[in-house]
Amino acid sequence: MSTTVEKIKQIEEEMAKTQKNKATSFHLGQLKAKLAKLKRELLTPTSSGGGGGVGFDVARTGVASVGFIGFPSVGKSTLMSRLTGQHSEAAAYEFTTLTTVPGQVVYNGAKIQILDLPGIIEGAKDGKGRGRQVIAVAKTCHLIFIVLDVNKPLTDKRVIESELEGFGIRINKSPPNITFRKKDKGGINITSTQQLNHIDNDEIKAVLGEYRIANADVAIRCDATIDDLIDIIEAKSRSYIPVIYALNKIDQISIEELDLLYRIPNAVPISSEHGWNIDELLEVMWDKLNLRRIYTKPKGKMPDYDQPVVLRSTACTVEDFCGQIHKSILEQFKQAIVYGKSVKHQPQRVGLSHELGDEDISEYSRLQCRRYRPVLISPCV
Structure with missing residues (x-):
């Protein structure tokens, strides 16, 4: 009996032989849907394999998590130590890191978790090495650093992208506009x-038929592909994660080669050993994570610029802000007085649903008497 991997290879070979035209579009749609279902079956954790495993279950800390993905001996562990000060064993031989090594970097007042993952090999998505466990951890991250050695062909970049795409990770993409x-x-x-x-x-009908869907409304608002439609149907197994390409070991190349590297989209050339260009890497990381800092100002005192409340852009309302400080504030909340870029009028009274902007300053007071002293939250530029 054929294994799931063998079935996947058979379908991929059949698709490669089939040229797309009007007569074969239905058949190609069926094949792509079958392929997506088989890959989901292959990647679904079972009791006998897949999933986390010893050394791969990491407690989440900080406001966001960043995972390092790359082939062995590209400098992930050295970069980890450079960013966090956390020791991650580094050596001149491959597969030095065998488990997930967590660390933390504080940038712009935000605590960001860094995960140094073991090196992967080609075929990781098919279960080679411990590739499935490694990419499964990466799939839970808010941002991925693909670490590449500039001395090796940048075809490594395409191989790693293929492994991540095969695992349902969509790199630097947004969900297609399909309902x-x-x-x-x-x-x-x-x-x-x-x-x-x-x-x-x-x-479209061939794909839906393969999923045994006979009744459905499909609204497409973009120039979609069949893969986009499958991604919407398989939404639970898809993750849309921003990626930065950390091109390591630039101390071993010429200025002319460095100029070429800067033309690669979402790439930051660095040297983890010498600490070159690490500041730019952190700046790009901050932009990709899209975090917002809310500086607190106790009533009658100066704002605290050293320890902001950091919120994700998808959860940055006054309610989220109050919840980050202390849950009891929500129980005592009466109104918010806000001024700055996030409001039209200076000041403006808003409710819990008001969305705060980056670097707002929020004035608040804890209630001594719930009845008479409302909490004041006054973000300003």
């Missing part, structure tokens, strides 16, 4: 707001 809704009856209803150049109705 998919199952219904009880009425058949398949497909609508699109623009011309579709990469997909047709036959392919």
Whole structure:
């Protein structure tokens, strides 16, 4: 009986032989849907393998987590030690790091967890080495550093991207603008707001048929591909994660080669051994994480610029801010007085749902009497 990996290879070979045209679009749609289902089956943790494992279950700390992915001996452990001061064993031989090594870097007042993951090899998504466990941890991170050795061909970049994509990680992408809704009856209803150049109705129906979906509404608002549609259907197994390419060991190349490296999108050339360009790496990391700092100002005192309350851009309301300081504030909350870039009027009274901006200053007072002393939160520029 064929294994899941063998079935995947058979379908990939059949797809490579099939040239796309109007007559084969339905068949290609079926093959791609079958391939996605088999990959999900392969990557789903079971009792006999996959999943976390010893050394891969790490307690989450800080406001965000960043994972290091790369081939063995590219300098991940040295970069980890340079950023965090946390010792991660480094040596001149491969597979020095065998488990996840956590550390923490404080940048702009935010505590960010760094995870040094073991080196992966080609075929990791198919279970080679401990690739599945490594990428499974990376899938839970808010940001991934793909660490590359500039002395080795940048084809390594494409190989690692293929491994991550095969595991359901979509690199530097947003979810496609497709709405998919199952219904009880009425058949398949497909609508699109623009011309579709990469997909047709036959392919869409073939994919839905492979998933045994006979009744659904599909609204497409982008020039989607069949892979985009499958990603929406397989939404639970897909992660959209920003990636930075840390091109390490620039101390071993020329200025002309360094100039070429800067033309690679989302890439930051560094030397972890000498500490070169680490500041730029941290700046790009901060931009990709899209965090917001809210400086606290106790009533009658100066703002505290050393220890901001750091919130994620997806959860930065007044309610989130109060919850970060102390849960009891929400129980005592009456109103917020806000001024700065996040409001139109200076000041402006807002409720818990108001979204705060980066580097707002929030004045607050803890209630002695819930009835008479409301909490004041006054962000300003």
